[in-house]
Structures are given as C-alpha cells and as structure tokens.
Amino acid sequence: xxxxxxxxxxxxxxxxxxxxxxxxxxxxxxxxxxxxxxxxxxxxxxxxxxxxxxxxxxxxxxxxxxxxxxxxxxxxxxxxxxxxxxxxxxxxxxxxxxxxxxxxxxxxxxxxxxxxxxxxxxxxxxxxxxxxxxxxxxxxxxxxxxxxxxxxxxxxxxxxxxxxxxxxxxxxxxxxxxxxxxxxxxxxxxxxxxxxxxxxxxxxxxxxxxxxxxxxxxxxxxxxxxxxxxxxxxxxxxxxxxxxxxxxxxxxxxxxxxxxxxxxxxxxxxxxxxxxxxxxxxxxxxxxxxxxxxxxxxxxxxxxxxxxxxxxxxxxxxxxxxxxxxxxxxxxxxxxxxxxxxxxxxxxxxxxxxxxxxxxxxxxxxxxxxxxxxxxxxxxxxxxxxxxxxxxxxxxxxxxxxxxxxxxxxxxxxxxxxxxxxxxxxxxxxxxxxxxxxxxxxxxxxxxxxxxxxxxxxxxxxxxxxxxxxxxxxxxxxxxxxxxxxxxxxxxxxxxxxxxxxxxxxxxxxxxxxxxxxxxxxxxxxxxxxxxxxxxxxxxxxxxxxxxxxxxxxxxxxxxxxxxxxxxxxxxxxxxxxxxxxxxxxxxxxxxxxxxxxxxxxxxxxxxxxxxxxxxxxxxxxxxxxxxxxxxxxxxxxxxxxxxxxxxxxxxxxxxxxxxxxxxxxxxxxxxxxxxxxxxxxxxxxxxxxxxxxxxxxxxxxxxxxxxxxxxxxxxxxxxxxxxxxxxxxxxxxxxxxxxxxxxxxxxxxxxxxxxxxxxxxxxxxxxxxxxxxxxxxxxxxxxxxxxxxxxxxxxxxxxxxxxxxxxxxxxxxxxxxxxxxxxxxxxxxxxxxxxxxxxxxx
Numbered sequence: 001x002x003x004x005x006x007x008x009x010x011x012x013x014x015x016x017x018x019x020x021x022x023x024x025x026x027x028x029x030x031x032x033x034x035x036x037x038x039x040x041x042x043x044x045x046x047x048x049x050x051x052x053x054x055x056x057x058x059x060x061x062x063x064x065x066x067x068x069x070x071x072x073x074x075x076x077x078x079x080x081x082x083x084x085x086x087x088x089x090x091x092x093x094x095x096x097x098x099x100x101x102x103x104x105x106x107x108x109x110x111x112x113x114x115x116x117x118x119x120x121x122x123x124x125x126x127x128x129x130x131x132x133x134x135x136x137x138x139x140x141x142x143x144x145x146x147x148x149x150x151x152x153x154x155x156x157x158x159x160x161x162x163x164x165x166x167x168x169x170x171x172x173x174x175x176x177x178x179x180x181x182x183x184x185x186x187x188x189x190x191x192x193x194x195x196x197x198x199x200x201x202x203x204x205x206x207x208x209x210x211x212x213x214x215x216x217x218x219x220x221x222x223x224x225x226x227x228x229x230x231x232x233x234x235x236x237x238x239x240x241x242x243x244x245x246x247x248x249x250x251x252x253x254x255x256x257x258x259x260x261x262x263x264x265x266x267x268x269x270x271x272x273x274x275x276x277x278x279x280x281x282x283x284x285x286x287x288x289x290x291x292x293x294x295x296x297x298x299x300x301x302x303x304x305x306x307x308x309x310x311x312x313x314x315x316x317x318x319x320x321x322x323x324x325x326x327x328x329x330x331x332x333x334x335x336x337x338x339x340x341x342x343x344x345x346x347x348x349x350x351x352x353x354x355x356x357x358x359x360x361x362x363x364x365x366x367x368x369x370x371x372x373x374x375x376x377x378x379x380x381x382x383x384x385x386x387x388x389x390x391x392x393x394x395x396x397x398x399x400x401x402x403x404x405x406x407x408x409x410x411x412x413x414x415x416x417x418x419x420x421x422x423x424x425x426x427x428x429x430x431x432x433x434x435x436x437x438x439x440x441x442x443x444x445x446x447x448x449x450x451x452x453x454x455x456x457x458x459x460x461x462x463x464x465x466x467x468x469x470x471x472x473x474x475x476x477x478x479x480x481x482x483x484x485x486x487x488x489x490x491x492x493x494x495x496x497x498x499x500x501x502x503x504x505x506x507x508x509x510x511x512x513x514x515x516x517x518x519x520x521x522x523x524x525x526x527x528x529x530x531x532x533x534x535x536x537x538x539x540x541x542x543x544x545x546x547x548x549x550x551x552x553x554x555x556x557x558x559x560x561x562x563x564x565x566x567x568x569x570x571x572x573x574x575x576x577x578x579x580x581x582x583x584x585x586x587x588x589x590x591x592x593x594x595x596x597x598x599x600x601x602x603x604x605x606x607x608x609x610x611x612x613x614x615x616x617x618x619x620x621x622x623x624x625x626x627x628x629x630x631x632x633x634x635x636x637x638x639x640x641x642x643x644x645x646x647x648x649x650x651x652x653x654x655x656x657x658x659x660x661x662x663x664x665x666x667x668x669x670x671x672x673x674x675x676x677x678x679x680x681x682x683x684x685x686x687x688x689x690x691x692x693x694x695x696x697x698x699x700x701x702x703x704x705x706x707x708x709x710x711x712x713x714x715x716x717x718x719x720x721x722x723x724x725x726x727x728x729x730x731x732x733x734x735x736x737x738x739x740x741x742x743x744x745x746x747x748x749x750x751x752x753x754x755x756x757x758x759x760x761x762x763x764x765x766x767x768x769x770x771x772x773x774x775x776x777x778x779x780x781x782x783x784x785x786x787x788x789x790x791x792x793x794x795x796x797x798x799x800x801x802x803x804x805x806x807x808x809x810x811x812x813x814x815x816x817x818x819x820x821x822x823x824x825x826x827x828x829x830x831x832x833x834x835x836x837x838x839x840x841x842x843x
Contacts, residue, residue: 091583093160095130095639098123098143101166103835104267104294105196110145112165125700125736127196129165130639132584136536143167159537159581162638168299169837189276189577189591190634190648190690195268197747201784201799203831204309204318207263211289214271215706216648216690218725221815222256222613224314224347224824225359225388226428229259230814231273232650233686233710233724234286237600238626240276241289244380246436246454247281249481249507251517253602255816256613260384260432260458262363264307264320264340267294273690274650275630277573277595278528278543281503285595285628285654296336296369296378300328301839308834313827314358315419316344332376336367345421346389350807350825352414354391358423361386373442380436388430389423393820395465395614402675405820406772414821429461429473447490454483464609476512481505498531509601516608516617518555520601524548530575541577541591546570549598555605565605569598569625585644589634599623603658603679609669613816616667616674617660623681627655637693645693650686657684659722661768675771682716686724700738704753706730711762719766726760726777726813747797748787755780760813772819778810797833802826 098110106127113120114131116139123129134157141153141163148167155163192214194202202210208219208227219227220235231239236255241248243261251257263269270290277284297303302325309318324336342361346353365382393411396402411417433456440450457480461473487501505524511517528545551567577591606619634648663676688710695703708728712721732753739746759777763770786799807826811818 090133090135092134092136092157093130093132093583093585093639094134094139094141094155094157094163095128095585096163096165097127098129098145098165098167099127099196100148101168101295101298104166107145107148107167110143110148110165110167113142113144115140115142128639141165158535159539160583160585160587189272189274189575189593190589190632190646190650191270191272192646192692193268193270199266199269200797200831200833201786201801203264203307203320203833204311204316204829205263207259207261207269207291210263211269211271213706215646215692215730216273216688216708217271218708218728218814220255220723221812221817223391223394223815223817223821224354224357225344226256226258226390228252228255228257229271229289230725231271231287231289232652232688233712233721234652237283238286238597239289240280240284240287241291242280243291243382243434244293244436245438245452246434246456247483247505248434249456249479249483249505250430250432250458251460251477251479253600254610254613256390256428257460258388260386260430261291262320262338262340262365262382262384263291264322264363265293265338265365265382266291268292273648274591274632274652275573275593275595275628276575277547278530278545278575278593281505281526281545282524282547282549282571282573282595283597285597285626285652293336293367296334296367296371297324297326298331298334298371299839300326300331301837303835303837303839306834306836308832309830311344311827311829313824314344314347315421316342316829318342332370332372334369334371336365338365339363343421346417346419347824348419349822350809351822352410353417353419354821355411355413355417356389356392356424356427358389358421359386360423375439375441377437377439380434380438382434384430384432384434386428386430387423388428390426390428391817391821392424392426392465394817395426396674402771402819411821425463426465427463429463431457431459433457445491447488449486449488451486452484454481456481456483464614473513475514475516477509477517478511479507479509481507495535496531496533498529500527500529502527514608515556515559516606516610517602518553518605520551520553522552522601523550528573537581537583539579541575543573543575545573547573547596551598551601551604553601553605565621567598567604571596571625571627585638585640587636587638589632589636591630591632591634593630593632595628595630597626597628599625599658599679606679609674614674616669616676618676618678620679620681623658623679624656626658626681629653629655642696643693645691648690650688650690652686654684654686656681657721662722662770664769682714684712684714684721686710686712686721700736702734702736704732704734714764717764717767719764719768720762722764722768722770723814724760724762726774727758729756729758730754732782744790746788746790746795749785751784753782755782757812774813775811775818778808778812780808780810781805795835797835799831801829801831803829 098107099105100107108123108125108127110123111120112129119131121129121131136158138156141155143151143165145167148169151167153165194213206227208229211217211229212219216232218230220230221227228235229239237253241259248259248261250260272288274287275285276288280288304323307320310316318341320340322338326334340363342359345358346355347357362385367380369378370376393405435455437453440448442448460477462475464474483505485501485503487499489499503526507522509520524547526545526547530543533540548570553565555563557563573595575593579587579589581587602619603623604619604621606617610617630650630652632648632650636646638644658679658681660677661680663678665676667674667676691707693705697703710725712724714721732751734749734751737748756779757777760774763774783802783805789796789798804824804826809822811822
C-alpha cells in the first residue's frame with residue numbers, strides 16, 4: 001500500500017528529462033512557504049515589468065537573492081523555537097502504534113504523514129510507526145487506512161515520546177482527535193500490559209494464567225483450577241485488582257481463592273509493579289492489576305465478537321460473546337452486553353487423572369454509557385459465578401496421611417480415576433456481583449471532575465469431604481463492599497499536571513455454618529494528591545496519600561463469650577520518581593515508593609480448619625500494619641526496528657511482613673489431625689530483576705525472551721522467606737508469514753518456545769521447615785499457530801496453542817497441591833474468534 005502524501009505541483013521537482021531551474025531548486029528546498037513566496041515575488045516582478053519600472057536584469061537579481069534565502073525560509077517554516085534558541089534539539093523521536101479504536105487491534109500498513117516535514121511512514125506488522133531526527137515543536141500526524149476514517153492528531157513535542165493513534169472504523173464524517181502533553185509514559189514505575197493479539201492468544205485461560213506472559217508475574221495455585229497472580233513474590237491482599245476501574249473486593253486473602261473476574265471482559269490488562277499506594281490506596285504493596293474493557297463504541301451500528309474454545313486435557317468447552325452498539329439518532333448513547341460459559345472436567349497429568357478437578361462457570365456483564373464533550377456517565381454490572389472442584393486427596397485426615405501422600409508420589413485413587421464432568425465434595429461455589437456508576441464533568445479551563453461508585457457482593461461457599469445428609473456448605477462467607485472515589489484533574493499549569501482525590505470503602509462480612517472467619521465491619525477513608533512536572537527530556541513525579549482504617553470485629557470466644565475488639569490503623573503512602581529520555585529510543589527511570597497494609601480480619605482472628613486449604617489456621621490479634629518501601633531502576637529501549645526491551649531492578653523492604661508460618665505439630669480436631677499454620681510477622685526484603693526483550697532476526701522472524709529473578713530474605717531469622725517464586729526463563733521464536741495481496745489467509749504466524757523454571761533452592765533452612773522439599777526444576781515445550789481466514793468480507797480468526805508438548809511430569813513449588821499430585825500433562829487449546837458488524841451488512 002503506497003503512502004498517501006500531499007505533494008506540491010509536480011513542476012517544481014526535478015526529473016531525469018527536465019533540468020531544474022534555480023528558482024525550482026530554491027522553491028523545492030524551501031518547502032511550502034518558499035513555494036508560495038516564489039509565486040508571490042514572481043507575480044510582483046511581472047507586474048513591475050508591465051509597468052516598465054524594472055529591467056530584465058532586476059528580475060535575475062531578485063531571483064538570485066530569493067534562492068540564497070531559501071534555506072533560512074525553510075528553517076523558519078519548521079515548528080520549534082525561534083531562531084534565538086541556539087540549542088534547538090533535533091534528535092527526538094516520536095513513535096507508537098496505530099490501533100482500531102474499538103478493538104485496540106494493531107492496524108498494519110496504515111499511512112502516517114507529517115505535513116510540517118513532508119515525511120511519511122507506514123505502520124509495520126505490529127502496528128508500530130516511528131519518525132526520527134525531529135526538532136521540538138508542534139506537529140500534526142495525518143493517518144489514513146482503508147476502511148477507517150482519516151484522522152489528524154496534534155502533538156506538541158518537547159522530548160521523545162510515544163503516541164498511540166486510534167482510528168474509527170465505518171467512517172461517516174471526519175473526527176479530529178488531539179493528543180496533548182509531553183509525557184514519556186504515564187508513570188515512572190515499571191508497568192507492562194497485554195492487549196491486542198497478545199491478549200487474544202490467551203483467551204480461555206484464567207486471569208492469573210493470562211498475566212504470566214509478563215516478566216515478574218507468576219501464579220499461586222491450588223490444583224489445576226484455582227490460581228491467583230503473584231507480582232515480585234507478593235499476592236492476595238498485597239496485590240490490588242481494579243476491575244473496570246473499581247477496586248475488586250472479595251475473600252482474596254485465601255491462597256486458594258481465585259479472583260472473581262472474567263478475562264473475556266478485558267481488552268487490555270496492565271500490571272503496575274511495586275508499591276503503588278498513592279494512587280490506588282492502602283494494600284498496594286506488591287502492585288496493581290488493571291483489567292480494562294475497551295471503550296464503548298462511538299460510531300453508529302451494532303457489532304461484536306463470538307469466541308469458541310476447546311481444550312484436550314480437561315476437555316474444556318467455552319464460549320463468550322459480546323454485542324455492543326451506538327445509536328445513530330442519539331450518538332452519545334452506547335451499550336454493551338457480554339456473557340461467558342465455561343465447563344471442564346477432570347484434568348490429567350502425564351500418568352493419571354486428577355479426581356474431582358472440574359469447573360463450571362457462568363458470567364454476564366452489561367454496560368450503558370452516555371458521553372458528551374463536557375460531561376458523561378456510565379453504568380456497569382457484572383456477575384461472576386463458578387463452581388470449582390478440589391482434588392479429593394488434598395483433604396486429608398491427619399498429618400500421617402500427608403506423609404503417606406508425599407511418600408506415595410501420586411494420589412491414592414490415581415489408578416481408578418477417570419474422566420468426568422461431575423463435581424463432588426470437596427468444591428467451592430462462588431458468586432460475585434459488581435455494580436459501577438461513573439460520571440465526569442469538564443469544568444472548562446479549571447479541569448475535569450470524576451466520580452466512581454461501586455457496590456460488590458461476594459458469596460463464597462466451601463464444601464469439605466464430610467458426609468452429611470444435608471447439602472449445606474461447611475463454610476459460607478458473604479462480603480458486601482461499597483467503594484466511592486472522587487478525583488479532580490486540574491488543567492496543565494505550565495509544565496505541571498496532576499490530580500487530587502478522596503476515596504472511601506465500607507465493608508461488612510457475615511458467616512454461616514462455621515466461625516472460621518468472624519463477623520466484621522471495616523471503614524477506610526483516604527485523601528491523595530499526585531503531580532507530574534515535564535520539561536524537555538525530564539519528567540518528575542511526586543505523590544502523597546493518607547489513609548485511615550477502622551475495623552470492628554464480633555467473635556465468640558471459646559464459643560461462649562461475645563467479644564468486640566476494635567482496631568484503628570492510619571499511615572502515609574508516598575512516591576518520588578524521575579524519568580529521563582536520552583533520545584534515540586532510550587529512557588531511564590528511577591522511583592522510590594511506599595505503601596502500607598493493615599492486617600486483615602482473617603490474619604487477626606481466623607481460628608479453625610480452613611476447608612479449601614485442608615489446614616488449621618490461627619490468627620494473631622497482636623499483628624501490626626505492614627509498611628513497604630520500594631526502590632526501582634528501569635531502562636526502556638523502545639520503537640527500534642530490531643531490538644526492543646525493558647530492564648528493571650527492584651528492592652522491596654517490608655517492615656512487619658505478615659505470613660503463615662507452618663507449625664511442627666498438627667492440630668487435632670473432631671474430624672482428624674490437620675497441618676497447622678499460624679500468622680506471624682517479620683522484617684523482610686525482596687529483591688530481583690525483570691528483563692523482557694525481543695529481537696527481529698529477519699523479516700517476519702522475531703525472538704522474544706522474558707527473565708524473572710527473585711531473592712527474598714527473612715531478616716528476623718536471617719533465613720530465606722518461605723513460598724517465594726523460583727527463577728523463571730521464557731523464550732520463544734515467532735515467524736509471521738507474509739499475507740500477500742488479496743489472499744484468503746492473513747496474520748498467519750507460528751511460534752515455538754519453552755519455559756524453564758529452576759528449582760527453588762532459596763527455602764528456609766533454619767526454621768519454618770516445609771512438609772516436603774521444593775520440587776526439581778522443569779522445562780516445558782510450547783508452540784502456537786494462528787491465522788485469519790477471510791470468507792468474503794467475513795474474517796474468522798483461528799488459533800491453536802500447545803502447552804507441555806513433551807508431556808513432562810513435574811511439580812511447581814507455588815502449587816499448594818504439589819504434595820499430592822503432578823501438574824497437568826500435554827494440552828492443546830483451540831480457539832476461534834468471529835467478529836461481526838451488523839452496521840456494514842447493507843453497505
């Protein structure tokens with residue numbers, strides 16, 4: 001596809017058959033302004049000649065003077081500082097991606113034209129574009145792509161910057177989008193995201209499994225069906241999840257409690273690593289996961305997607321559909337409906353089935369938005385409902401049974417277990433409802449005011465192995481949460497941008513059947529402010545937040561006396577950060593951040609058998625708040641035609657780190673003896689390196705690599721911290737086939753790679769011994785292929801992913817069921833995506 005460029009008339013350029021005149025060369029060199037001056041002067045001189053004021057000699061003298069002034073005129077026609085700026089920087093780069101506004105998919109072969117410099121480029125196979133050697137100043141990026149509106153993006157460049165350009169499909173009229181600001185990236189803290197094709201390739205996986213594609217992120221598992229994200233060794237309440245802008249609140253304190261979020265909702269998942277308590281609130285010690293749906297449609301019509309998925313190992317069947325639209329007669333009003341069904345049976349290791357490890361899931365969401373230029377509102381509702389089977393052999397009756405299971409090396413019923421979709425005790429039944437109301441108001445020159453309210457209801461029922469006539473659960477927990485946040489983003493004040501805000505959280509937890517977790521009500525209030533200063537190549541950030549938390553607990557002491565202990569916690573969170581753009585695709589970042597976390601009700605007062613974990617857990621009412629201090633240094637090398645990558649080094653010091661410590665003796669209950677754990681705390685450090693990079697070996701051939709290293713210490717015992725991720729290395733080679741012109745197959749690719757996870761040798765040696773040593777390291781061979789098939793105007797995306805292709809038997813250190821069973825064997829996952837657009841049916 002040829003680049004679309006707006007050229008001046010052809011006769012001012014040279015050609016092999018027509019020698020250039022002096023005036024033609026001068027005008028071509030001077031650009032559009034000189035071109036206009038040329039005709040202006042020529043017309044004026046012609047008039048003088050008609051009046052016999054000047055002779056022919058005068059004309060040649062005037063033209064010669066104009067030719068000498070052409071370079072100066074051209075320089076004045078370019079944007080940027082005036083001539084007295086002797087240190088004008090012309091080594092800047094502007095780059096980014098060209099994306100579909102609704103799907104966020106990259107657009108390949110789009111034309112990007114820079115009229116101020118008369119330069120053009122095209123987006124590559126990943127949608128990337130870039131311009132190099134650009135001076136500071138104001139520019140316009142004109143973007144054209146077949147089937148999309150032609151758009152213009154205004155950019156003021158004071159330092160090398162990244163700008164993503166989003167185009168609207170099904171054009172009706174020209175819409176102008178302005179991109180302002182001079183930021184290098186949104187935040188100095190390391191953040192990575194999964195979107196577009198990379199996200200599509202993970203469809204059918206759980207949320208935590210999807211995020212494993214980011215360096216520094218792994219999973220904490222309880223068998224094949226339950227997993228949660230781990231960032232730099234931290235998980236559960238230390239990692240905040242924002243679901244469509246609302247802080248996700250459930251019973252996430254449990255290691256075997258998976259996030260109640262449907263990944264099909266998301267068009268982008270972003271991970272902010274390290275303490276991020278200023279913007280997102282208390283508890284963000286490990287990091288933040290933002291699950292963002294795509295923006296509601298702004299162009300008229302009805303469109304959507306249909307996903308069909310199936311896997312071989314557990315015979316998973318899944319389908320998800322999204323339908324959305326915008327009203328032509330009422331353009332500000334948009335809507336979306338989405339639903340997902342998943343069903344899977346017993347998973348299989350290389351040698352045997354894992355009994356009672358199926359799942360059933362039904363999810364639904366709806367959104368309605370009304371947006372004008374100066375104000376807007378949005379409503380969102382979702383329900384997540386799932387039943388998760390738990391490996392039967394993980395519910396043991398005594399520590400002796402645990403020892404037998406470890407010595408046996410496989411589940412006791414492994415030889416008799418087969419495939420079934422049936423789910424029996426033990427299992428979990430979880431429902432999570434979320435309602436969100438959001439509104440914004442542009443306050444003219446003052447700035448933007450935004451308000452978000454969220455209500456959530458989390459119902460968790462756990463069924464253990466106990467045989468009863470009643471079908472009632474063994475434990476039922478209900479958590480109701482109300483969240484509210486108001487922010488004011490002020491207009492730029494010179495080089496300064498920022499926002500201030502307040503937030504509140506109110507929670508009430510109730511239980512039935514078991515008093516493992518007590519009744520409690522919690523109230524949190526916070527106020528915060530962040531500011532960013534940008535000038536030329538330097539960006540500085542600062543932020544401060546204060547949070548207050550009140551906790552009231554109601555608990556029966558020894559099943560007789562009602563006690564009502566109250567707790568109050570308050571503390572500050574802060575951030576200081578800097579980024580510097582050295583030019584030529586390279587930026588450096590340095591950040592110092594802090595966050596804190598108050599102990600949860602489970603850590604303070606849980607007492608009894610935690611049925612999903614098959615363990616006896618004891619709280620500690622004397623726990624203090626955790627305080628984390630995180631220092632990070634990062635290097636980004638981006639938008640290079642061949643090599644791109646990110647390196648981050650971090651050191652996280654956590655004062656009074658809370659964790660479950662295994663006890664040497666079991667606890668005897670009326671249903672047997674269980675492994676015992678108690679909550680305790682110690683000062684700890686977590687240090688590590690994340691490295692991700694890719695290198696284009698040849699056209700279409702890309703080498704990708706991710707490395708995560710973590711070193712964690714318990715400073716109080718001078719020993720290693722228990723249950724920390726092992727070193728991880730992920731490498732792949734990807735080849736993208738040329739689509740050709742008019743072919744039925746496009747976006748065809750093939751990828752082969754492997755993941756190596758080292759043995760975790762950094763386990764406690766002096767105290768807190770685990771029940772079994774860490775398993776050996778392992779290597780998993782993976783492969784992936786995909787293409788888009790075109791049936792007329794209807795594209796259908798097809799992909800297949802193969803995991804553990806060598807059918808390797810292995811166990812992962814962060815799987816709570818590694819004592820009893822191996823991990824999954826070979827699995828092939830087939831996915832089909834069918835996008836549809838009813839608005840184009842009659843065109």
